[in-house]
Amino acid sequence: MKIKSKWFVLMLFALLISSCAEEKEEQQKETAQFKVPVEYYKLDNGLKVILSKDTTSPTAIVAVYYNIGFRIEPKDRTGFAHLFEHMMFQGSQNLGKMEFIKLIQQNGGVLNGSTRFDFTNYFEIVPSHKLETMLWAEADRMRGLDITQENLTNQQGVVKNEVKVNVLNQPYGGFPWLDMPQYANTNWYNAHNFYGDLEDLDAANLEDVQSFFKTYYAPNNAAISVVGDFDIDEAKTWINKYFSNIPSAEIPEQPDISEPKQVEQKEFVKNDSLANKPAIALAYHMPERNTEEYYAMGLLDQILVQGDNSLLAQKLEKDKGYSSDVGGGINYLGNMFNYKGPMIWMYDFTYDNETSREEILSAIDEVMTNLKENITQKTVDQALVKLRSQLYDDIGGTFGLGRADLLCSFALFDDNPERINTLEDEFKKITPDIVKKTIDEYLINTNRTILTVNPLLADNEKTQSK
Template sequence: MASCSQKTTAPTAETAATTQTAEAVESTAPPAFEVPVEYYKLDNGLKVVLSPDKTAPIVTVAAYYNIGFRIEPKDRTGFAHLFEHMMFQGSDNLGKMEFIQLVQKNGGILNGSTRFDYTNYFEIVPAHKLETMLWAEADRMKGLNITQENLTNQQGVVKNEVKVNVLNQPYGGFPWLDMPQYANKNWYNAHNFYGDLEDLDAASLEDVQSFFKTFYSPNNAALVIVGDFDPAQAKQWVEQYFGGIASADLPEPADLTEPRQEKEQRFTKDDKLANKPALAFAYHMPERNTPAYYAMGLLDQILLQGDDSRLHQALVQDRGYTGSVSGGINAYLGNMYNYNGPMLWMGDLVYDKDVAADSIINVLDQEIARLQQNGVTQQQLDLAMVKIRSSLYDQVSQLYGFGKADLLASFALFDDNPARINELEAEFRKVTPELMQQTIQEYLRPTNRTILIINPQAQI
């Protein structure tokens, strides 16, 4: 390595001005984003994340299981979602619906959901009820009340949900349920994860018992506590209530890989209840946590997020083809952080019948071509950074701490590193105009795209 000379020279007026400018920029840079994170594991494999926050006298308890739509058994589509419902049907010490009543009668709120790569349950309660919530979550992790009566009841509930939300709705399942099935090739990424009615009917009591024993084990889960609590006391309760739950033998992870798409795909779907056409586009994303992944997050801000985005300006403001354009990375079922596997960058819009679908696709091509030809300037990149930083803060502050718990649980499950929540901003700041250009060329090419058009059939 060459030695470094100690010789110094007096600064010129130009270098002095440059130095002052750099110092001014540095002094006005936003403070580093920092969330308190304490992470450890119990002997049974349960991942535990503690994040104290004294802002308000409430706590959020979130239990995330590493089982989602993608890896449910073949011929049992919708099983992960069905099981989400089963978790509210009672456990060893809490009867049917008593878990919900326990939370609500103590002034709290709760919910559960199924996503591509996890199923989650959370409660937000007054801070002094933390122990109660930990006991209740451990009780159903330890022993769910799996009966034929409960299974039959929830099969009916889920089938009715499918009918109400998808089969009997205009644009039902568009594009969040439809597009993955059209754009992907691997069954795990491309099946009807809400559930075919026949598959839901076919689920047996033995299926449910095996599913619970395998996937709802502590070594397949993350427990997150966010809010106003004493970490030492919380650790004691976590060990007391969760420490004795047995771990399970987990199956080998499913192969989720998707082949590189080399040709554009276009599909049309008739919708008997829709009265206007709709169009969705999807591009396969770069692998999660890669430099191009962060670049795509910034391109999403430039192209699709907000009224200042290129597609909103071109399709809504300039041409009036539609009233709005929505979408993003994992936009309909989460955010760009809480998934683990192949993903799509998607957008969708409903438009008037006198507008040709090709006109919309041409606008999309033109806006991407503008970025390819002109590049992304540092000024545009800085603006996108401001937007994504704002979006990240919005996510973290969502629903009294649940947004923060969601990211911590996802990063614990998928990366074994919940502190990654504090690294996101720095990763986005590493993105250069050159990397943006490379990402546009590789991932926003037409041959990496799937188009889905809804053909309206409703009689007006």
């Protein structure tokens, strides 16, 4: 009996150890597979609502995204979507001019807005106990803007000055973020000057603004996310109280924004009277969103241009010494997740006057020609580690603003904000063979556009020195 008793005790001890090991392994899996809490529903008027609780800090973010970006703004009204973004801060039914901004700042918060390819967004980051106030304020301007000729004229001047400062009077102004889409794309909706031609900005009238607001700034064309330290049931009550009685609108059918396949390499030169050395940008049309090639391009972006160990940075900066500022990515006005229509992957850099364009392209072609040979499982795994780090930096950054951005984007574009929790798994499915297939289909010269900046200031300096 003593022998059996000892055997039983040993078996029990072994089972306990095994159970503890399994429990520890499960805890490690849970830690590794961090999930963003997502509660998603819609109001009767069509407003998409996403709630995501995070008690890391006593703050709350309110982000409102409207499903209208500069990609589908009216023809002959370039820059109109951006102009309208400015109009949203000029007053609403209960808040006069600049009072919206004062309300947030006086309550210890920060705010901003932006216009992108496929959406216009507004957000506030405030102490948690001011969440209800922010929801009321956002609902107030969704319900109705103070659209006056005075406000419109004022903001036309503001936006025109912004164009002059950021583009027209700036060395490398608009390069390549504004320029390249106009050269690489052929469909007007993807290829027009979305910052706005000055004549088009002047041509905008009060009727345009009223029609644009009524058409696109309706609850059934919007998503709101609340991220931070708040009570879910309380937030639902406030959102229903302030937003549910805003009427929906008839949203027009979107125009065709598809981009025809590029079949030959395009090359352009931009003269820049303010630049003192040449610059170059190269762009490739992206695969369709959410395909395996799309995710493979995300990994190739990491392999080719992200970080000091990327292949192009190694070649152009470390090996050749041609540049010190190689950078790029998918979607220069956001990230690879927060757009809906056609997109380009692009990189750019400046280089010395003594270096020829031919030398630059020769070094680039050397990297691209040998790219497939560098694609191994180890390369893909390393790219995944870099991408995962960047993704979670974005999700957690600025008190969770990156999280609010993805939640609203996925709600607008896919009707599925839960996608935020599947991104890593999608990248993990990508094999070296899929990456190589993507290289063969997309990273080819016939899918490439090259834009070079010709530095006229450098030419003038050479002439003067002679």
